[in-house]
Amino acid sequence: MTATEPDLYDRLATVEDPLNDDDIVSMRLVNDVTVRDGTATISLAFNAPYAPAEMEMGNEIRDVVEEAGLEPDLRAHAGEEQGFDEEILPGVRNVVAVASGKGGVGKTTVAANLAAGLHDRGARVGILDADVHGPNVPRVLPTEGEPGVTPDGDIVPPRSEGVMVMSTDHMMPDDDQPAVLRGPMVNNVMMKFVNEVEWGRLDYLVVDLPPGTGDASLNLLQTLPVAGVVIVTTPQEMAVADARKGLRLFEDHDAPVLGVVENMSAYRCPHCEDTHEVFGDVGAADIASDYDVPVVSELPVHPDFDSETGKPVARDEDSDVRDDILAMVDIVADRIGEVNRRRVADHVGTAGADEEVPTAVDGD
Numbered sequence: 001m002t003a004t005e006p007d008l009y010d011r012l013a014t015v016e017d018p019l020n021d022d023d024i025v026s027m028r029l030v031n032d033v034t035v036r037d038g039t040a041t042i043s044l045a046f047n048a049p050y051a052p053a054e055m056e057m058g059n060e061i062r063d064v065v066e067e068a069g070l071e072p073d074l075r076a077h078a079g080e081e082q083g084f085d086e087e088i089l090p091g092v093r094n095v096v097a098v099a100s101g102k103g104g105v106g107k108t109t110v111a112a113n114l115a116a117g118l119h120d121r122g123a124r125v126g127i128l129d130a131d132v133h134g135p136n137v138p139r140v141l142p143t144e145g146e147p148g149v150t151p152d153g154d155i156v157p158p159r160s161e162g163v164m165v166m167s168t169d170h171m172m173p174d175d176d177q178p179a180v181l182r183g184p185m186v187n188n189v190m191m192k193f194v195n196e197v198e199w200g201r202l203d204y205l206v207v208d209l210p211p212g213t214g215d216a217s218l219n220l221l222q223t224l225p226v227a228g229v230v231i232v233t234t235p236q237e238m239a240v241a242d243a244r245k246g247l248r249l250f251e252d253h254d255a256p257v258l259g260v261v262e263n264m265s266a267y268r269c270p271h272c273e274d275t276h277e278v279f280g281d282v283g284a285a286d287i288a289s290d291y292d293v294p295v296v297s298e299l300p301v302h303p304d305f306d307s308e309t310g311k312p313v314a315r316d317e318d319s320d321v322r323d324d325i326l327a328m329v330d331i332v333a334d335r336i337g338e339v340n341r342r343r344v345a346d347h348v349g350t351a352g353a354d355e356e357v358p359t360a361v362d363g364d
Contacts, residue, residue, distance in 0.1 A: 003068035005033045008040055011064045019053055019338040020345070024061075027345040031077055040070040045344045047078035047093055048337030049203040050121040052330050079344070089194065091201040092126075094227040094336055096258070097220060099250070101242025103134065103211040106263035107232040109305050109312075110328075111208035112140035114230070117314040117329030119163045123203040126157060129167030130220070131210040132189050138169045140312050146170060154198040161315070166197050190219045204336075212242075213249045221253040227336050228258035230296060235265060235283035243284075247291055258335040259296035260284040261328065268300040268320075275300070294335070297328035 003011070012033075013025040024030055024044070031043035042061065046054045058074055065072035078093055089095065098111035108131065115127040129137035141160035147170050148156035157166040168189060199205060207224075210216045220226065229250045233243035243260070250257055262284035267276045284295045299305075304319045314325045 002038070003035070003040075003070060005035050008033050008035065008042075008065070008068060008070075011068055012042075012061065015057060015060045015064060017053075017057065017341060019334060020342055022345070024057065027341060029341055029344060035070065038069075038071055039073050040065045040068070041073040041075065043075050043077050045079065045341065046076040046337065047340045048333055049076070049093070050118065050123045051333035051337040053334045054337045078340070088224060089199060089205065092199055092205045093202065094204045094340075095207060095220075095224045096204055096332070096336065097207045097209055097217075097226055097229045097250075097255070098232060099209045099217060099229055099246050100211045100232045100239075101213075101244070101246040102239055105211075105232050105234045105239050105243075106299070106305065107131075107211065108134075108136045108140060108208050110230065110232050110261050110263065110299075111206050112137055113312045113314040113325045114329055114332060115163050115204070115206040116141065116161070116312045117326055118204050118206075118333065119161075120314065121329065121333070124201060125162075125204050125206065126164035126166070126199050126202050127206045127208065128193055128197075129165070129169065129208050130190060130193065130216050131208050132168045132216070133210060135167045135169035137165060137167050137208055141165050142310050143170075150198050154196050155192075156198050161311075164199060164202070166193055190216055191223070194223060213246055217246075217249060221250070221255055226250075226255045228256040228339055230258050230332060231260045231287070231293075232263055233260060233284060233287070234263055235277065235279040235281060237282050240282050240284075240287060244287060244290075247287065247293075251291070256339045257291070257293045258332055258339065259294040260287050261296050262298045264301045265298035266300055268302065294331075296331050296335070297324060299324055299328070 009025055012030055013023045015024050017024055017027060029045045031045055034041045048054050061074060062072040098107055100107040115125050119125040127137055129135045141163055143158035143160050143165050145158045147158055150156060157164040207220060231243050231247050233239045247257055264279055267278050288295045302321045304313050304321055313319050313322055316322055
């Protein structure tokens, strides 16, 4: 006997969200189930493409459907409750900001490697270099040309091995030219990058913010639906203190903090393989404990992060720290998915939805 739609709901209720400790039916992550001609078409409120947890749940859902004697056809659909906006950046599923309290902590390194790592997992990715006074993303992700222009006058970002890159560096006449921009001009540049850049369809737009808590960060929060923020710091007390201020800014504006990356966490000696905490041990763990956010990664001091190879560590198969970067990418993607799915569950609960999920009994 072919499984019915209510029967499939019962079966799908056995699939647990590993990061939110509940099943996908109770969390209302199953938008719709349709059975027709031996195929079960299932719409899911998943919005973190290539995140390991969502891929794992997808495989479990396929197994459940196949055990019911049906062919699975899974489709992901993001709604407004997950921050998806059909008017602002309509083709972008997730805006992920990378921020720091002060400069020189490796924020751009983290942002560029996150973008490259997500792309190489299979996602469609762009990176917006919003650090207008120190636009260094093209140094980590060298582009294969200059920005183009559509017939409508919109800017088309160049690519770096598939990652779309937009930076004020593309607008500077030479490498030594300073970006002398006052507050209103910074705002104008940010709005130009949001409104006049043809990003197309992206799974993730990584935004490399300027350090601190200035205009660019506030504009981002007030203009874009931010899926989450990654805070970057080093173990030094001053950097940690400034990182806390940045975290509070995003927290006060209801932007989910995905976690803290501690860069230059320790020096890993390539000869003796000992680890030395040359910048102290205050770091991200204290922030994580005080604000109940995870430590996403502890990246070591390593020359590959400042190499002249023309490629990010995420794409350097010979790098000793590539595994650290790829682990960071997976954790960030999982955190985006975790936050998005929890938003769906909270939205349903807040709305007071009392519609019951169909069950096999209901279908009899």
